[in-house]
Amino acid sequence: MNIAFRRNLDQEFEVTSDKAALKGRVSAYKQGFILMKAQLSGSFKVPCDLCAEPFDIILDEKVELLLHEGAYSGADDKYDIVEIDSSIIDMDEILHSEIELIKNDYHRCDNCKK
Ligand SMILES: [Zn+2]
Numbered sequence: 597m598n599i600a601f602r603r604n605l606d607q608e609f610e611v612t613s614d615k616a617a618l619k620g621r622v623s624a625y626k627q628g629f630i631l632m633k634a635q636l637s638g639s640f641k642v643p644c645d646l647c648a649e650p651f652d653i654i655l656d657e658k659v660e661l662l663l664h665e666g667a668y669s670g671a672d673d674k675y676d677i678v679e680i681d682s683s684i685i686d687m688d689e690i691l692h693s694e695i696e697l698i699k700n701d702y703h704r705c706d707n708c709k710k
Contacts (some may be wrong), residue, residue: 597685605623620632637655
């Protein structure tokens with residue numbers, strides 16, 4: 597799903613990838629920025645870091661990001677800033693990068709937690 601940067605943007609969205617879903621709203625924030633407020637839900641499979649057995653991770657996370665059109669060197673004291681290379685926001689790409697972030701964490705399956 598693609599959403600273009602617009603000064604008056606205010607739009608709901610929902611993207612899915614396998615069993616994972618990102619659902620929320622993107623709206624114009626300040627000059628050059630779009631604020632995304634969304635909920636990550638569903639699940640996805642990761643291999644356990646101890647026994648390598650794949651298991652489901654349940655997603656239930658609030659995701660709030662400031663999207664900037666093009667490179668940005670500043671910071672925001674409230675939100676993480678994500679630079680978007682073009683004037684089009686690829687929502688699937690954002691979902692994938694959120695999943696990659698979680699994948700990079702350390703994961704133990706239920707058996708290994710015991
Ligand atoms: Zn395990």
